[in-house]
Amino acid sequence: EAEVAQSPRYKITEKSQAVAFWCDPISGHATLYWYRQILGQGPELLVQFQDESVVDDSQLPKDRFSAERLKGVDSTLKIQPAELGDSAMYLCASSLAPGTNEQFFGPGTRLTVL
């Protein structure tokens, strides 16, 4: 069964360091999402791509976060510099198209910033 792949699964870093997360969506899924989930809360959208274009990055802290999906397939989310408050689960999801299609989530990357 097709799955969303993410790596790494776990990342521990010190504050002020740079970190990067990778996501490979389900083949054929045009829409890709990055979410951040803080412990005890629901996921919060950081950025949404339609193919290689950013559709929504209104909640992305652009002073330190960046995301790209250069060829419209896999995607990278980067944080530089990392802060203590960035400790969270970073989830990638994909869907065939935006709107009424269900989103399928990858296993996530758990980030701990020391």
Next chain:
Amino acid sequence: EDKVVQSPLSLVVHEGDTVTLNCSYEVTNFRSLLWYKQEKKAPTFLFMLTSSGIEKKSGRLSSILDKKELFSILNITATQTGDSAVYLCAVTGTASKLTFGTGTRLQVTL
């Protein structure tokens, strides 16, 4: 701003009990409501509801949407310890992004 409120925040039941989880929402130009189950990993998809009054069912789980009153319920009958998880409700609207609630943490004990 889109908003999802889930209740209760947590509950503990005995195996075999039936539970009802609630989700109310405010969203601009509603498109769909989704339920996810989250154990100690990423959310897994349960149901997507777009029409009022039509029950979606999968085994012991079922869900229904009321678009007039802006809420949905998720029912789990004959609960099992494997049902222990956080259940997340999310909605999509004009923006097509998912707006999640904080979830209901369900613990099923023997």
